[in-house]
Amino acid sequence: MKHRTEACFSSFSSSCFSTVSLVMGRGPRLLSLTSSFSISFCFFAFLQDAVFLVVVNGNNNPNLMSWTPIDHDLYHSSNLMEQIKALVQRHPGKLNIETVKSRNKGYQAEISVVTYCREGRESDDGSKFRILISFGQHGRELITSELAFRILSILSEEQFLPNMSPASLNSILDKLVIKVVPMENLNGRKLVEAGDLCERRNGRGVDLNRNWSVDWGKKEKDYDPYEENPGTAPFSEPETQIMRKLAVSFDPHVWVNVHSGMEALFMPYDHKNTTPYGLPTHQMKLLLEEVNHLHCQKHCVIGSGGGSVGYLAHGTATDFMYDVVKVPMAFTFEIYGNRAASSNDCFKMFNPTDLTTFNRVLNDWSAAFFTIFKVGPRLLGEVGSKVLPGSNLAKWVSIDDYLDGYLMERSSRYGKKMEVLELGIQEIRTYFRLFLLSSVLLMFMFCARISKSKSNRQVIASIPI
Ligand SMILES: [Zn+2]
Numbered sequence: 101m102k103h104r105t106e107a108c109f110s111s112f113s114s115s116c117f118s119t120v121s122l123v124m125g126r127g128p129r130l131l132s133l134t135s136s137f138s139i140s141f142c143f144f145a146f147l148q149d150a151v152f153l154v155v156v157n158g159n160n161n162p163n164l165m166s167w168t169p170i171d172h173d174l175y176h177s178s179n180l181m182e183q184i185k186a187l188v189q190r191h192p193g194k195l196n197i198e199t200v201k202s203r204n205k206g207y208q209a210e211i212s213v214v215t216y217c218r219e220g221r222e223s224d225d226g227s228k229f230r231i232l233i234s235f236g237q238h239g240r241e242l243i244t245s246e247l248a249f250r251i252l253s254i255l256s257e258e259q260f261l262p263n264m265s266p267a268s269l270n271s272i273l274d275k276l277v278i279k280v281v282p283m284e285n286l287n288g289r290k291l292v293e294a295g296d297l298c299e300r301r302n303g304r305g306v307d308l309n310r311n312w313s314v315d316w317g318k319k320e321k322d323y324d325p326y327e328e329n330p331g332t333a334p335f336s337e338p339e340t341q342i343m344r345k346l347a348v349s350f351d352p353h354v355w356v357n358v359h360s361g362m363e364a365l366f367m368p369y370d371h372k373n374t375t376p377y378g379l380p381t382h383q384m385k386l387l388l389e390e391v392n393h394l395h396c397q398k399h400c401v402i403g404s405g406g407g408s409v410g411y412l413a414h415g416t417a418t419d420f421m422y423d424v425v426k427v428p429m430a431f432t433f434e435i436y437g438n439r440a441a442s443s444n445d446c447f448k449m450f451n452p453t454d455l456t457t458f459n460r461v462l463n464d465w466s467a468a469f470f471t472i473f474k475v476g477p478r479l480l481g482e483v484g485s486k487v488l489p490g491s492n493l494a495k496w497v498s499i500d501d502y503l504d505g506y507l508m509e510r511s512s513r514y515g516k517k518m519e520v521l522e523l524g525i526q527e528i529r530t531y532f533r534l535f536l537l538s539s540v541l542l543m544f545m546f547c548a549r550i551s552k553s554k555s556n557r558q559v560i561a562s563i564p565i
Pocket residue numbers: 101102237238241300359360361
């Protein structure tokens with residue numbers, strides 16, 4: 101979820117928030133946006149307000165000055181990935197892990213993908229139900245990666261769900277291939293661990309949930325580059341490129357993008373305040389209502405991301421999964437939020453800070469995912485789309501293949517030309533918009549130059565020789 105900055109100082113203009121942010125350790129990026137005059141003005145205004153607060157209250161307001169550090173008794177550091185690799189190595193018959201690296205203009209990123217498939221990759225015939233889940237797309241949402249670890253521990257049978265026997269669990273899992281991305285934004289996560297607790301973007305300041313091509317780059321009135329920088333173009337970021345290749349090659353039936361900041365079960369769309377039409381939408385709603393009833397005590401918000409969260413989000417992963425990859429069930433889950441936390445106390449706002457809540461969140465949401473594993477195939481079987489037993493359309497392939505140009509080969513190998521075409525159309529549409537914009541600008545400059553030269557000539561003509 102996007103960070104909603106509260107007005108700590110109601111008398112400040114918006115440019116003053118830059119100065120306040122500087123105090124909170126978030127300043128350098130915003131500093132450049134502000135003129136030196138407004139910085140000086142705001143600095144003195146801030147000093148004035150600070151002195152006023154101390155004089156009036158006799159003490160500092162704890163909400164303004166305090167923030168909660170990461171509790172390493174509850175949370176792993178980024179060594180969580182090492183723990184997950186060790187878990188996978190202990191269960192080679194069920195789990196495997198691939199790490200994909202990608203580089204762009206000197207910026208390198210890597211994403212590890214854990215695959216659960218009970219009988220191993222060789223025996224997979226493409227008839228299984230495919231689920232792709234991503235965690236940790238935003239650096240500051242540490243709880244989501246902890247949930248990934250919990251789900252993988254249950255899949256490997258090192259941990260157990262309270263109300264499910266191993267036999268019934270296995271009968272559900274037999275039919276599934278599950279790919280889990282435990283920490284999509286490793287570089288952003290490292291920034292958070294280094295002390296930038298409000299950072300949600302990747303290692304070079306791009307929001308990985310605004311870098312996808314569906315309605316990319318559109319900015320709302322409350323656009324804040326600290327929160328939502330979409331990058332220089334759709335898929336400009338290595339992380340998003342890796343995730344796109346993974347999604348297109350795996351071709352999942354269910355996609356879940358796991359976040360924190362509130363408690364909600366979102367379906368498309370994020371970039372408009374409506375849900376898609378038709379039977380698949382009805383099935384998505386049924387599944388979310390069941391999860392809400394069983395695991396969220398009916399207090400999770402359900403609906404389209406754009407219609408329910410309070411703002412529209414453009415260029416999101418879930419909209420791309422639904423619109424372009426044609427994932428019939430595409431969701432964004434928000435698994436925890438603390439509205440009482442102050443706006444600069446990001447760790448507390450996005451993550452449970454006591455053991456009881458930490459365990460409750462992990463227990464409730466891991467159970468929610470196993471409900472999806474159980475109910476999702478049944479509901480989608482009723483729709484019939486994408487469930488094609490024995491079809492080689494859905495063959496499980498290594499994502500390494502993609503790095504060798506698998507994406508384009510796939511169009512001829514599987515006859516899924518439309519999908520690749522649609523990927524292209526989304527990007528062409530964006531470039532066409534940019535082209536139109538630059539053409540208008542050029543025309544404007546050209547006309548301005550002509551009218552200027554005309555007026556100059558008149559002036560010269562009026563001067564007596
Ligand atoms: Zn998020």
